[in-house]
Amino acid sequence: MMASGVFGQLIRFGIAGGITTGLYTLVYSPLAAFKITSEQVANICGYLVAMLSGYLLHSKWSFRGHGAEATKTSWRFFLVSLVSYGLNTAFVWLLTDDAMLAGPWWWPLIPILFVTPLVTFALNRIWVFG
Template structure:
């Protein structure tokens, strides 16, 4: 057996691989919903990038809690009374990250880039941080 096969088997036995796959799917849906809200608001100039970020965050937080608690991390052992407030804290961390990305990349006092620049770290950095926090602290 190769080292890769052994590692995959270990991940399967621990449940981490299944959780990661479910998290990627649910997170993809949640991030997609964020993008569907943020993009037209910011891209069409309906509102500022930060207000669009807040609107996207509210949709993503609500859908994310339902998807992750009911599916991504189901049966991971944490009680709903523990996960609710912890999920909200992690949600605020993700909101904070996204707000910083939007501010640094689009604000006139910073890089003054186009509205879509923050989507790059929002799609690739924020999900990694939230997966780790959800796995080990919220639903752990």
């Protein structure tokens, strides 16, 4: 793991992903907590901020020098971000929707903070910037 550079990428991805996830949380939380909009609309707003900041951080820093050219990474990153959005949407729906678990607005943040980043790291490492 050390020789292949995966460990350094994982550390950088963790920092950049933490920043990106923090931005998502800063957008999602007040919108959902204060009922400014529905949890799903708050999720879309958080996703858009996270996707744009994530592409910049991950392409310029997390996976820098990993070998893929920008023309390949842009559309692939967007597809992975749609996977991320799909996961987050499923978590929000499952955990907050009245037809499902009807939990509080913050429940989805738990899998969003711990599951989604692992999935996106693997996809970004192997397919987007690989």
